[in-house]
Every structure is written in C-alpha cells, then in structure tokens.
Amino acid sequence: xxxxxxxxxxxxxxxxxxxxxxxxxxxxxxxxxWYRQTMMRGLExxxxxxxxxxIDDSGMPEDRxxxxxxxxxxxxxxxxxxxxxxxxxxxxxxSLGVGTEQFxxxxxxxxxx
Amino acid sequence: xxxxxxxxPSLSVQEGRISILNCDYTNSxxxxxxxxxxxxxxxxxxxxxxxxIKDKNEDGRFTVFLNKSAKHLSLHIxxxxxxxxxxxxxxxNSVGYTGTASKLTFGTGTRLQVTL
Numbered sequence: 174x175x176x177x178x179x180x181x182x183x184x185x186x187x188x189x190x191x192x193x194x195x196x197x198x199x200x201x202x203x204x205x206x207w208y209r210q211t212m213m214r215g216l217e218x219x220x221x222x223x224x225x226x227x228i229d230d231s232g233m234p235e236d237r238x239x240x241x242x243x244x245x246x247x248x249x250x251x252x253x254x255x256x257x258x259x260x261x262x263x264x265x266x267x268s269l270g271v272g273t274e275q276f277x278x279x280x281x282x283x284x285x286x
Numbered sequence: 287x288x289x290x291x292x293x294x295p296s297l298s299v300q301e302g303r304i305s306i307l308n309c310d311y312t313n314s315x316x317x318x319x320x321x322x323x324x325x326x327x328x329x330x331x332x333x334x335x336x337x338x339i340k341d342k343n344e345d346g347r348f349t350v351f352l353n354k355s356a357k358h359l360s361l362h363i364x365x366x367x368x369x370x371x372x373x374x375x376x377x378x379n380s381v382g383y384t385g386t387a388s389k390l391t392f393g394t395g396t397r398l399q400v401t402l
Binding site for chain 2: 177206208213214215216217218221229264266274275276277278279280
C-alpha cells in the first residue's frame with residue numbers, strides 16, 4: 174500500500190482565496206483524521222470521520238473550515254476564505270480504530286499571503 | 287487547555303548517550319499513550335506505546351516509562367544515534383472499560399538533536 178496520500182504537498186495562496194486540501198487514506202482503514210500543526214499548538218485535531226461520517230468536528234477553528242468524505246477513499250478539507258493565520262502544515266491520517274496507531278500522510282504546507 | 291504537555295521544546299544529546307523526552311498529562315481518564323516521531327517534510331510515524339496497566343514498555347533502543355500517580359511518561363533512547371534527530375510527539379487517549387477509544391490528544395512536540 175502507498176500509505177496515506179495528500180495533495181498538494183505545498184500550497185501558496187492569497188488571502189481570501191479558497192483552498193482545498195485532499196487526502197486518500199489507506200485502503201481498509203475506517204477512521205480518517207485531519208490535523209493542523211503549528212509551532213504554538215503542536216498537532217491539533219480538526220475533525221475525524223468514521224466510515225465516512227463526521228464524528229467530531231469540535232477542533233474546526235471556525236465556519237471558514239469545512240471537511241467532507243464522500244467515499245471511503247477520499248476526503249477534502251476546504252478553507253474559504255483563507256487568511257494568513259491559516260498558514261500551517263495540514264496532515265491527514267487514517268487508522269483501523271480511533272485511538273490506535275494512526276498512519277499519517279506527508280502533509281500539505283499551506284502559506285496564505 | 288493543553289491536556290498533554292511537552293514542556294521542553296528542544297533537547298540536544300551527544301551520540302551514544304541517553305536521550306530522555308518527557309511528557310505530562312492532566313486528564314486522569316487517559317489510559318493509553320503513544321510516541322510518534324517526525325522528520326522534516328514527512329508525517330509523524332508511530333514509535334512505541336504503553337497501556338496504563340504497565341509502567342514500562344521496551345522496543346530495542348526505545349523504552350517508555352509511565353508514572354500514573356505523577357501523570358508523567360518519558361521516552362528513553364539508548365544509545366542515541368544521529369538518525370534519531372527528529373521531533374517527538376507524545377499522544378494519549380482513553381479506552382476505559384468499554385474498549386472504545388477516544389480520539390488521540392497530542393502534545394506540542396520536542397525537537398531532539400543528536401550531535402556527533
């Protein structure tokens with residue numbers, strides 16, 4: 174298996190633009206997680222899905238952030254409109270259980286100018 | 287409220303010596319703990335874990351110690367190697383009697399630099 178795949182790896186955009194991050198989890202994993210990594214807060218869980226259903230989105234910063242999982246092999250995290258403070262590395266991870274070992278993708282480094 | 291804390295943002299250790307990374311937690315419901323390692327431009331990878339029914343778990347050069355009364359765990363790397371230079375994240379969750387785990391809560395990470 175190729176592991177968790179994320180695209181794009183780098184994204185540079187201007188404030189106010191819409192940004193869409195993509196994730197393909199490991200086949201067979203039924204949990205998918207979106208994290209944001211910053212220096213100040215480390216790895217923050219934004220939202221997670223179980224069997225394509227959002228379970229906990231309490232970490233989503235505000236209404237500008239939304240996430241979807243239309244099927245077991247694809248998820249998106251959208252920021253609209255983007256702001257400079259959204260600049261961070263966004264990770265997607267998948268697992269066979271919510272608290273078990275999670276497998277992370279390589280991340281998307283987002284820069285909002 | 288940071289429920290999992292790694293108070294040392296960075297640590298420098300000489301090759302061959304022991305590296306000790308520390309982690310404290312505040313939620314007494316946490317009963318399963320994990321360490322992840324992260325290299326630059328890569329996602330974190332699982333390193334080692336420990337259940338609260340144990341106070342030590344060893345895997346090669348890596349040992350995790352858990353002190354439940356102090357709500358403290360530590361990762362020991364012996365001997366340290368230059369390839370161990372990375373950011374280490376501590377994570378915790380609660381499984382409890384139901385066997386249904388909660389989501390993982392991560393610390394802010396400690397950057398380990400192993401020097402020659």
